[in-house]
Amino acid sequence: MSALLKLYPAAYRREFGDEIADAYHEATRGAGTPARVREGADVAGHALRMRLGLGSAGRPGRLLAALAPFALVAVGAxxxxxxxVMRNVFLVVPLDGIGxxxxxxxxAYLAMVCGVFLALAGRxxxxxxxxxxxxxxVLAAGAVRMGLASIGFSALTTGPMLVLALVAVACPPDLRPAPRVRTRAGVLAVMAWTxxxxxxxxxxxxxxPSTQLRFVxxxxxxxxxxxxxxxxxLRTAPAVLLAGLPFLYFGAMPGTLLPLALTVLLLLLLVAAVVVSVRRRRGARDPLVGG
Incomplete structure (x- = not known):
């Protein structure tokens, strides 16, 4: 636990270190390894948010929470x-040629899709x-399979996925989306459906249009x-734009969305940003509208 506490800023650790340690020991007393790992990950994530100024009380933390669900959906798509695309390789390459x-x-791609819907379902x-x-x-497997030649390709594909996944992980716990499914049976049903x-x-x-359907x-x-x-x-125009840009980026990848579909998506995103901006300004002028 002492190693986890060192992840916090010194001032925060001096003020709340004992409280964090007590809460951790209380949560893991008599618990198994999975519970300890889960609690440790939560503490490490909280420490990272404190160091980066991404707490729920600050504007960056609230923006992160607003973007997190859309970041996950974009990664899943x-x-x-x-x-x-990988599935088609199985059709043209002999099994002994697949490493x-x-x-x-x-x-890893399939696990990412399942992870997205697991998070959105409430876990x-x-x-x-x-x-x-x-x-x-994905980053490691690509490097093993293609070597150094894959660095540029990974920066364009896996790099953004990694950043968006970090957005979801760094979302303040008290601002995470409310669970859409509250029972274990419901979560299992969502995973089966996924x-x-x-x-x-x-x-x-x-x-x-089959390739478009894989994304849409x-x-x-x-x-x-x-x-x-x-x-x-999504209460501000920048939030709307930041939430929509990953869909435009991944949709522009070769074999995903046609230029016409990308153009329509861009126009819808710009219109949504303008509408949100206008409504926000009207709400600021009229407290009754804003409330």
Whole structure:
């Protein structure tokens, strides 16, 4: 525990260190290894947020919380799209020509999709850390399979996924989206539905419009699961733009969205930003409207 406490800023550690240590020991007393790892990850994440000034009381922390669900949905859609591309390799390459690096790549993409929907269903910590772990594995598997030549490619694909996964992990716990599914049976149903959905879009042929569906279907399903509460947190034009840009970025990847679809998405994003900005200004002028 002392190592975890050292992650905090010195002033914060002096003031709240004993309280944090007591809470950790109380939460892990008699608990198994998974519980200890989970609590340790929560403490480490909290320490990181304190060092970066991303607490729930500050504006950066609130912005992070507003962007987190959309960041996860974008990552899930991109992972689903890439998993579909990887699936086609199995059709043209003999099984003995597929190495462990490639298998790890596909498994990591699928784990990321499952992690996204697990987080959106209500198990935020487990889901977001799964997405982050999957992004790290994708980065490592790509390096093993393609060597140094993959650095530039990974910077364009896995790099943004890694950043967006960190956004979700760094979301302040007290600002995480409210659980959409509160029972274990409900969460299992969501995960089963996710596996069916992912398998269905992966089996689509690598031709238009099927390649678009591999991206669009997970986006629609993820936003539906995130719900209206996620959209209600986008209260400024910059927040709207930052939430939408990852979809534009991943949608612009080769074989994903057509230029017309990207243009329509960009226009919708700009219109939404303008509408939010106008409503915010009207609310600032009229307290009754803003309240």
């Amino acid at each position: 991109a992972a689903s799209s890439w998993a579909g 462990p690096g490639f298998v790890g790549l596909v498994a 935020w910590a487990a889901g977001s850390w799964t997405v982050l772990a999957g992004a790290v594995v 596996l069916v959905l992912t398998s269905a879009v992966m089996l689509l042929p690598l031709v238009y 279907v997970p986006v629609a399903a993820g936003l539906l699961l995130a719900g209206r509460h996620a959209f209600a947190r």
